[in-house]
Structure formats: structure tokens, C-alpha cells
Amino acid sequence: MPHSTGPAAPSLNYWPPWPLFNTEKKENKPENAAYKRAIVDKYSEAAIRRSWIRTCKALEKATAEIESKRADIIPALTLDDLLSASQEKKNELRAVGCFVIRGVVPESDATQWYWDLKGYVSDNKEKITGRTREISLEDES
Numbered sequence: 513m514p515h516s517t518g519p520a521a522p523s524l525n526y527w528p529p530w531p532l533f534n535t536e537k538k539e540n541k542p543e544n545a546a547y548k549r550a551i552v553d554k555y556s557e558a559a560i561r562r563s564w565i566r567t568c569k570a571l572e573k574a575t576a577e578i579e580s581k582r583a584d585i586i587p588a589l590t591l592d593d594l595l596s597a598s599q600e601k602k603n604e605l606r607a608v609g610c611f612v613i614r615g616v617v618p619e620s621d622a623t624q625w626y627w628d629l630k631g632y633v634s635d636n637k638e639k640i641t642g643r644t645r646e647i648s649l650e651d652e653s
Contacts, residue, residue, distance in 0.1 A: 588612040 552560060578585050587605060589597075591613050597605070605611050617625075633640060 586610055586612060588614055590615050 555563075585608070587608060589611060594605075594611075594613060
């Protein structure tokens with residue numbers, strides 16, 4: 513499968529220039545190679561290439577939308593907005609895959625929960641694994 517920086521318009525002879533897709537990278541597990549060969553035998557290399565190019569185009573579009581909307585990519589609405597939403601709006605929310613419902617919990621309760629959680633994390637640092645990022649309430653506004 514060729515790998516090149518290719519023409520601006522993707523074609524069957526073009527793979528996007530992503531480092532993980534190159535001709536030097538070999539499959540290191542024989543069972544995976546067999547699965548891949550079975551897929552190519554069933555669907556054809558040309559069909560898989562067309563599918564991959566469609567996927568790349570969709571990813572480029574999604575990436576551009578995320579870059580332009582930034583944090584606004586995740587819709588925020590009130591519970592009343594959600595309950596009275598049109599089917600079209602519900603479909604839009606489904607397409608995004610997540611949303612924030614504001615105003616469900618009083619701000620004073622949410623602020624207390626925030627400080628309670630910070631205290632819990634501080635008191636249990638040795639038991640908590642994973643990456644953490646320090647934020648403040650001001651970061652969220």
C-alpha cells in the first residue's frame with residue numbers, strides 16, 4: 513500500500529502522511545496478519561482503500577469542526593431545553609454523543625461538591641492513580 517504525501521485530493525493511490533501508516537511497519541503478530549489477509553480477501557484492497565479515504569475525509573471534517581468550535585463542540589442546555597427539544601435537536605445531540613445540562617443543581621451545592629472532591633483527592637493521593645490536572649473554579653467559567 514503506497515504511502516506518500518500525494519495530491520491534495522485523496523485518491524486510491526494516496527495514503528495520508530501519518531507516521532503509523534507506512535510500508536516499513538510490519539505486522540508483528542502472525543494472527544493479526546491472518547485476520548488482515550482475510551479482510552482483504554473478503555472485501556478487496558481497493559474497497560478497503562476507498563473506505564479508508566472516506567474515513568480520512570470524515571476525520572478531516574470532524575477535526576476542522578472541533579478546531580473551530582473548541583469547547584463549544586459540546587452543547588450546553590438547561591433541563592427544560594432538553595425536555596422540550598425537537599426531534600431534530602435531539603438528533604443533533606445524539607450525533608455529538610454528549611452534552612451538558614446546566615442549572616440542575618444549585619451552584620452552592622456544586623461548589624461544595626467540588627471542594628469536597630478536592631479534599632478527598634488531597635487526603636487520598638497515595639491511593640489515586642492516573643494523571644491529574646489542577647484546575648480552579650475560574651478555569652470553568
